[in-house]
Amino acid sequence: xxxxxxxxxxxxxxxxxxxxxxxxxxxxxxxxxxxxxxxxxxxxxxxxxxxxxxxxxxxxxxxxxxxxxxxxxxxxxxxxxxxxxxxxxxxxxxxxxxxxxxxxxxxxxxxxxxxxxxxxxxxxxxxxxxxxxxxxxxxxxxxxxxxxxxxxxxxxxxxxxxxxxxxxxxxxxxxxxxxxxxxxxxxxxxxxxxxxxxxxxxxxxxxxxxxxxxxxxxxxxxxxxxxxxxxxxxxxxxxxxxxxxxxxxxxxxxxxxxxxxxxxxxxxxxxxxxxxxxxxxxxxxxxxxxxxxxxxxxxxxxxxxxxxxxxxxxxxxxxxxxxxx
Numbered sequence: 001x002x003x004x005x006x007x008x009x010x011x012x013x014x015x016x017x018x019x020x021x022x023x024x025x026x027x028x029x030x031x032x033x034x035x036x037x038x039x040x041x042x043x044x045x046x047x048x049x050x051x052x053x054x055x056x057x058x059x060x061x062x063x064x065x066x067x068x069x070x071x072x073x074x075x076x077x078x079x080x081x082x083x084x085x086x087x088x089x090x091x092x093x094x095x096x097x098x099x100x101x102x103x104x105x106x107x108x109x110x111x112x113x114x115x116x117x118x119x120x121x122x123x124x125x126x127x128x129x130x131x132x133x134x135x136x137x138x139x140x141x142x143x144x145x146x147x148x149x150x151x152x153x154x155x156x157x158x159x160x161x162x163x164x165x166x167x168x169x170x171x172x173x174x175x176x177x178x179x180x181x182x183x184x185x186x187x188x189x190x191x192x193x194x195x196x197x198x199x200x201x202x203x204x205x206x207x208x209x210x211x212x213x214x215x216x217x218x219x220x221x222x223x224x225x226x227x228x229x230x231x232x233x234x235x236x237x238x239x240x241x242x243x244x245x246x247x248x249x250x251x252x253x254x255x256x257x258x259x260x261x262x263x264x265x266x267x268x269x270x271x272x273x274x275x276x277x278x279x280x281x282x283x284x285x286x287x288x289x290x291x292x293x294x295x296x297x298x299x300x301x302x303x304x305x306x307x308x309x310x311x312x313x314x315x316x317x318x319x320x321x322x323x324x325x
Contacts, residue, residue, distance in 0.1 A: 005145050011034050020315035023316055068097065085103060134146065155173035178276040180273075181230065181271045183226065194211075299315045
């Protein structure tokens with residue numbers, strides 16, 4: 001079995017993991033990142049499909065993000081300058097602060113952050129053990145060893161991975177409960193009779209709907225992303241994707257007072273850990289946790305706030321803890 005060595009190993013290449021990696025890389029630390037996904041995304045995932053010979057991208061995870069923290073504002077400005085992010089006024093019309101989206105897909109910032117980093121995609125961390133003061137992570141085919149391991153995956157996954165090697169740390173994500181979300185991606189031949197490009201109603205079966213094709217730098221004539229509410233998602237949690245897509249499209253039509261329209265493309269995706277209820281951190285002021293003695297730490301939006309910005313703040317805080325700032 002192949003063994004790969006580094007000083008620091010980060011598990012998870014979403015916003016938290018890559019924010020952590022970027023800060024550590026700036027300090028010239030030797031590191032590599034593992035992620036089970038096939039490419040950049042995490043909660044900022046975008047799915048590419050071909051519709052009528054045209055490549056179309058659907059943002060089926062986070063729909064937009066805001067920036068209130070000065071450090072995160074600076075990061076967003078950098079992404080905008082690189083063409084990886086742009087403002088989206090439709091979300092602002094729904095009562096949001098200044099709203100941003102990744103370009104040309106929501107994963108634009110993640111792609112930008114992963115450049116220059118050694119990221120092993122399609123690599124799931126199946127085991128985590130400590131042997132002779134070094135951490136060993138196995139994916140079934142290779143072993144990655146490091147002096148320091150930083151875990152930046154959803155709380156439920158972090159809890160499972162850390163249960164045996166770091167039980168004290170594992171109790172933190174173990175206390176997190178995440179709400180699920182069914183997302184539907186649909187394309188239509190012609191525009192739907194809905195004036196707004198974004199529709200938000202937390203009390204409706206479809207809590208959020210967005211005309212994905214109206215976002216900056218998007219392709220596709222009439223593409224929508226629907227997010228079912230947590231309650232509706234729980235009702236449909238274990239149904240087949242095709243059935244869920246049909247039911248949620250009907251919910252969407254009913255709520256907006258239009259006749260159901262048959263899409264030319266439709267797909268559903270189930271997010272089991274879509275909306276975590278964050279660990280209370282205001283008392284301790286810790287958006288990340290790092291055990292300096294064992295050289296292991298955790299980061300994620302569940303430690304700060306269930307937003308893209310919360311993940312960035314947590315990942316950056318973990319990097320600072322490792323550096324000793």
